[in-house]
Amino acid sequence: MAVEHPLPAPAGDQTRIHDIGYRGYDGPRLGRAYARRSLFAQSLRGSYGLGRSVKSKVLPMVLFAVMCVPAAIMVAVTVFTKAHELPVTYTRYAIIMQAVISLYVAAQAPQSVSRDLRFKTVPLYFSRPIETADYVRAKFASLASAIFILTATPLLVMYVGALLAKLGFAHQTKEFAEGLVSVALLSLLFAGIGLVIAAVTPRRGFGIAAVIAVMIISYGAVSTLQAIANVQNHSSAIPWIGLFSPVTLIDGVQSAFLGATARNPGAINPSAGQGVVYVLVVLGLIAGSYGLLMRRYKKVGL
């Protein structure tokens, strides 16, 4: 029989530092899907500067505030003037704020992918149990979610405000849902375009400039052409011209199918046939940008 020693545990003993040497890890290894989720979470937080320096929080937070403040003001106006309708429809809000959204994509798409290329962190990811597709999906989903948070939050503010102002519940809910579908499509489209452009260059500055060029300049050019077409009485061409910029694409889809009014000069809604073309182009662009990203990262590899 071993003699039982009472364990003396003086308080001082607990503060001693022991060199316990190397300890192995026998716990669970959660594998590929968990790694992909971790990358998604890290990238999504990074899109708002969380877990990064104060400097990198400034721009996304400012843009987020810029997106939400007008919605809050509109709600306040609606409540105080006892209006029967919100001054701006849910579907129209993102189109009005398109410059802010484009700026956000221009800033955060390169942040998401160019950094990994520039600092050559990509090989570290691919030396872990994920595949090219996991990296691309995590990055795509995280940026799309970040844009969705940016665009859907003001809609939520408006919806809550509309309910507080006792506007018609069924009507508001339907329009809010249509708005959400629209910004979800917009988020996927913008994320795809932004990431494809940003993934080409390890230089963040080039990425930002290129995304701005594609998003904002194409919108300006398309709007100008539409205005000219309107003045010259070629209004039937207006919906077709709208196919050539991301913002007008979303505008076309929602004015064809989501009860919105087109924001183009002349307010010409696309026909049902044109609407189908719009939807196909949007889905094609989303799928195409996913395909291009996959091709790009197959090459980057290690």
Next chain:
Amino acid sequence: MARVTTVVCVTVIATESLSKRFPRVTALDRLSVDIGPGVTGLVGANGAGKSTLIKILLGLSPATEGRAEVLGLDVAAPSSGRAIRERVGYMPEHDCLPPDVSATEFVVHMARMSGLPPAAARERTADTLRHVGLYEERYRPIGGYSTGMKQRVKLAQALVHDPELVFLDEPTNGLDPVGRDDMLGLIRRIHTDFGISVLVTSHLLGELERTCDHVVVIDGGKLLRSSSTTDFTRTTTTLAIEVTDSETHPDGTRAVREALHARGLDTRNEGAGLPGAGHILLLTAEGEETYDLVRDVVADLGLGLVRMEQRRHHISEVFTDDGHSSDEQRKEAVGHGG
């Protein structure tokens, strides 16, 4: 240390006529090696195929032909690449650290990318960073680190998930002599203390001699040699001989050289510039009979044998085909390595 005994497979890495051809170059040419547990050095000049081999072993680049196994898993089999990468760590040669996050945040993220749950990832990160020698500075952004500290972070991210095997690609690159020694000591400890097998590449042969149990030398994608470091320095012994001069043989060294040459034994001079150079003959001892032969030759000539000693081989002699071997040349060979 318990894990050392639990390693079942004797071979950690095995390749069989593994080839990798690119449109213009052949990176690996029918390479067959077996690598056991322990610290293995992979030596070759830049472009010898070291990084290509690591890529194939990580399951990231398909081989053109041949097969390779890592930890008993065939790299070409579907989904075994992921299984391999879960149990293997990789430290790349180039910079791979974002400057605007701290070492702790970065290594935690990499631990989670290897599949460790959040709490375990944080705990392992703290442990690993301590083991590689990063303390208070681990909370500061990596951008402000010295090269030596960055190399430690790179090593930590390769070890954080407690792999069974790590690939270290040129871990001593860019380090000063002290940093180099620290890193080599750390690599040794990865095996002796942590029980993790190591494949370390380098073009510097001298450092692998001290660190590795086994060295694989490749050049132009071909295997030059694969053996343990003790084999390298033992199987063929270099014998250094110094003799006296006599009246019949005013140049004793030359007389011995000619006499040995007549008996079919090649000799070479110790490199010039050293004290006693020109008086010391080096020859390769192939066995006991070589010693007898030297004794007889010297005795027949009536000369005095001042010295007959074994010289320890250096790995770099693998590369000196013409048989010259001196400390100076070793340093040169170390520099070019292939």
